[in-house]
Amino acid sequence: MxxxxxxxxxxxxxxxxxxxxPVHCKWLYKKEIxxxxxxIYHQGVINMIEMKNVGLTNPVKESFVSSAxxxxxxxxLRKANSYANLSAEEEKExxxxxxxxxKEAKKILVxxxxxxxxxxxxxxxxxxxxxxxxxxxxxxxxxxxxxxKFNPNLGYRFSTYATWWIKQAMFKAISEQGHCMKIPxxxxxxxxxxxxxxxxxxxxYNTQVSVKDVAEKMNIEPEKIxxxxxxxxxxxxxxxSFDANNGSxxxxxxxxxxxxxxxxxxxxxxxxxxxxxxxxxxxxEREQTVIKMRFGLxxxxxTTLEDIGKMFGVTKECxxxxxxxxxxxxRTNLASSCYAG
Numbered sequence: 579m580x581x582x583x584x585x586x587x588x589x590x591x592x593x594x595x596x597x598x599x600p601v602h603c604k605w606l607y608k609k610e611i612x613x614x615x616x617x618i619y620h621q622g623v624i625n626m627i628e629m630k631n632v633g634l635t636n637p638v639k640e641s642f643v644s645s646a647x648x649x650x651x652x653x654x655l656r657k658a659n660s661y662a663n664l665s666a667e668e669e670k671e672x673x674x675x676x677x678x679x680x681k682e683a684k685k686i687l688v689x690x691x692x693x694x695x696x697x698x699x700x701x702x703x704x705x706x707x708x709x710x711x712x713x714x715x716x717x718x719x720x721x722x723x724x725x726x727k728f729n730p731n732l733g734y735r736f737s738t739y740a741t742w743w744i745k746q747a748m749f750k751a752i753s754e755q756g757h758c759m760k761i762p763x764x765x766x767x768x769x770x771x772x773x774x775x776x777x778x779x780x781x782x783y784n785t786q787v788s789v790k791d792v793a794e795k796m797n798i799e800p801e802k803i804x805x806x807x808x809x810x811x812x813x814x815x816x817x818x819s820f821d822a823n824n825g826s827x828x829x830x831x832x833x834x835x836x837x838x839x840x841x842x843x844x845x846x847x848x849x850x851x852x853x854x855x856x857x858x859x860x861x862x863e864r865e866q867t868v869i870k871m872r873f874g875l876x877x878x879x880x881t882t883l884e885d886i887g888k889m890f891g892v893t894k895e896c897x898x899x900x901x902x903x904x905x906x907x908x909r910t911n912l913a914s915s916c917y918a919g
Contacts, residue, residue: 651711658692666735673730684725687736688718694737695721695744702748707756713748720747757810765806772796772803860911864890865904872901 664672669690675683695717703710724740754760775796779787789807793800816831854875858866874880883894883901890897 648711654714655696658689658696661689661692663693664690669736670730673728673736676725677728677730684722687725687728688721691721691737691740692718694740698741698744698748702745702752706748706752708752712751712755716747716751717744720744723747757813759809761809765809768798768803769806769810772806857908857912861904861907865900865907868897868900869904 672683672686676687695714699710699713699717702713706713720743721740724736724743728736728739753766772792776787776792779792779795789803790800793803814830816834817829819827819829822828858869861869868886870876870878871881871886883897887894887897
């Protein structure tokens with residue numbers, strides 16, 4: 579369905595209305611006019627519109643539902659739109675009961691304002707990395723908090739009061755869940771202040787300012803600001819894939835070079851482990867254990883003679899003699915192998 583955006587003051591005087599696709603339209607007096615299908619022509623003209631055929635409806639009724647990502651979400655949106663809005667008198671009466679602890683009154687107050695959550699979520703989705711379902715859930719939690727805290731005796735409508743709580747719940751969720759790691763609140767507050775100070779300085783000096791200049795004005799070390807800013811860097815999964823020039827698909831792990839490792843070093847290390855295992859294999863089991871613990875081979879950490887002696891229940895002198903005997907045995911066997919070769 580196409581949408582015509584018409585200024586409120588012009589509605590009673592129009593005889594011809596140009597209807598464009600929604601992407602080409604602009605907001606006029608914040609009014610959305612949804613026209614019956616029989617009056618709509620793609621980029622055409624609607625002649626002789628009777629204003630009784632033009633009605634304001636909730637934005638979730640048609641366009642929002644059709645853009646739903648899943649059937650479950652679409653079903654929820656239709657159900658939320660089915661709850662009737664409360665008049666000022668009804669709202670005050672039900673809110674008074676809710677304030678007294680009436681659970682049914684609280685339920686009615688929440689249900690009648692679910693469309694408010696959807697409207698706010700539709701605007702917040704543009705600045706959020708969270709899916710629409712999560713935003714709606716967080717907004718509903720904020721709505722329930724507003725129901726608990728609302729005082730109908732203050733004279734204003736519930737929607738005015740609930741809007742703040744809904745937005746607060748949504749943007750808190752965006753802040754805490756919009757990144758792969760949770761960013762502490764003090765870092766978010768510092769960067770928010772950083773953005774404001776930077777904008778003020780650039781407006782005053784009419785030029786770009788560096789992070790160092792802003793950090794000095796805020797009395798914060800520039801390195802700390804850089805660290806905070808790095809928390810908002812976009813993350814990429816190492817298992818993520820992309821298309822190569824030849825049409826094949828590569829993962830990020832396949833194109834990231836490890837500058838600390840070389841093939842030659844890895845091969846030498848593996849060969850050294852094999853040689854050590856072969857040399858130690860000529861020893862008895864107890865001698866092998868002593869040598870591995872003394873020199874930190876395989877999965878053993880370097881251990882003192884005294885600690886090894888306690889483990890075997892002997893003195894450290896006994897372990898020293900076992901170590902010397904094992905070393906001599908390995909030297910003799912290695913020399914024999916060399917002469918044999």
